[in-house]
Amino acid sequence: MSAPATPFLAVRDFARRLDDRDEDYDELLDMAGNRQFVLLGEATHGTQDFYRMRAAITRRLIVEGGFDALAIEGDWPDTWRVNRFVQGDSDEDASTALADFERFPTWMWRNREMLEFITWLRAHNTDKAPAQRVGVYGLDLYSMYRSADAVIRYLEQVDPEQAAIARQRYAALDHVREPQAYGYAAAFGARPDASKEVVAQLMQLRDATLTALPHHDLAAFDAHFFAERNAEVVVHAENYYRSMFGRRVNTWNLRDAHMCRTLTALARYRQQRGGHGRIVVWAHNSHLGDARATDAHRQGEWNLGQLMREAVGANALLVGFSTYTGHVTAASEWDGQTEHKWVRPARHDSYEYLFHATHLDRFFLPLAAEPAERLREPMLERAIGVIYLPQSERQSHYFEASLADQFDAIFHLDETSAVEPLEPSHQWHRREEPMATP
Structure with a gap:
């Protein structure tokens, strides 16, 4: 042919x-x-x-x-x-x-x-x-738990009080630390989904004000950006894994x-x-x-x-x-x-x-x-x-x-x-x- x-x-x-x-x-x-x-x-x-x-x-x-x-x-x-x-x-x-x-x-x-x-x-x-x-x-967004851990580690260094709050919020993601198991349980109502908690954590990080401008303290700027993106990964990964077992969401x-x-x-x-x-x-x-x-x-x-x-x-x-x-x-x-x-x-x-x-x-x-x-x-x-x-x-x-x-x-x-x-x-x-x- x-x-x-x-x-x-x-x-x-x-x-x-x-x-x-x-x-x-x-x-x-x-x-x-x-x-x-x-x-x-x-x-x-x-x-x-x-x-x-x-x-x-x-x-x-x-x-x-x-x-x-x-x-x-x-x-x-x-x-x-x-x-x-x-x-x-x-x-x-x-x-x-x-x-x-x-x-x-x-x-x-x-x-x-x-x-x-x-x-x-x-x-x-x-x-x-x-x-x-x-x-x-x-x-990519598969790192839900590793990203949550990274957010907590960052906050422990810059704001221990906020780190404790983040730990409580992310606890709603389930203790088994298996993202698909969390998604299945949340999708079928076996436990409440953590969507509101993880979004709240992202908003808190976005609202945080750095004490130094980027060109004054590049390391602090980089660390904050790394943490904020990890918080967004958690938000999108939570939605992704929950949606795997839902309907009409691609x-x-x-x-x-x-x-x-x-x-x-x-x-x-x-x-x-x-x-x-x-x-x-x-x-x-x-x-x-x-x-x-x-x-x-x-x-x-x-x-x-x-x-x-x-x-x-x-x-x-x-x-x-x-x-x-x-x-x-x-x-x-x-x-x-x-x-x-x-x-x-x-x-x-x-x-x-x-x-x-x-x-x-x-x-x-x-x-x-x-x-x-x-x-x-x-x-x-x-x-x-x-x-x-x-x-x-x-x-x-x-x-x-x-x-x-x-x-x-x-x-x-x-x-x-x-x-x-x-x-x-x-x-x-x-x-x-x-x-x-x-």
Whole structure:
């Protein structure tokens, strides 16, 4: 089966082949221009090539483009430990700085590419003034209890009386410290929900006045911002886990709305502390490609890419990544063993197969006016998260999308490799080999 002629020619005519050099990203840096946000996606959560390329692009955006923050699809308190490391506020080594990423899937951030990037970033920050050092921050909301603990620890240092009040408020989240157990109990009335208590705690932190202005006491400003964002994580996580067991509330929307609020708050914070507030984002394509161009929109879902386009328009650059085949680090079930899986060649009715059929191998495709017009017709697109189920691949991993409306540009790599966890399991070392073609 051949690829559709018009989209095929659009890719052949406008794609730029990659040579595995920093110059591969010149055109992307030109597209970034004066934009405030560059969102770099990934078609899987376990592809080494995507991590390496995003790191290379981000280094250039930092050094040449004046970007001063990286926001990742990780939990806020876990990533703050990395932030302290890269800014020189911690004597830990890079591996230890990543140690708080304990929640499944640990390989997403505890991998060699992330280790190398944060090591480079710490060295880059060494000769910078504190206000000009590049930071690393988390966008996600799963850390309900760890964030609550962080708020209490902060208040114990600055206002012990308020710390005692916070401890009482957060006690309503349940003593079992299992977020889904709390959500189930609150949703079905087995215990009162804690929504009012956690909102009250957030409001108290927002109303608190620092005794020093940011430029007078940057450490105090940073600590207060960290605590306030943790308090907001608790609010949104409480709603998220309670809504998991309710009706008519889309938890995906809650999560991506939280990411958007965090990202815009980060931009303001970085500007307030003396930086540019220009941010690179690393997250899955499903979060960063505009949801209005996909099946998700018909299901009432939005995502971070859509919300950022609606909020800042062309000030956000959305960049997708795709692969045709190769290997990926993934699991077969939630909380399952880390596996080294073979990525099956893409379906013939997908964008990935269209890209493969061009024989360009590895390329960058800007989706400007002319190629965009030829790539607007919806086709299937593949998304592999932390779980890969090839036996049900069409239902589990493919969705319909209009690529030209989803992204501003895309990188395609025909064959890719699995990201290597810092502590690979025996299961991961048993690499799955490609099956013979029937």
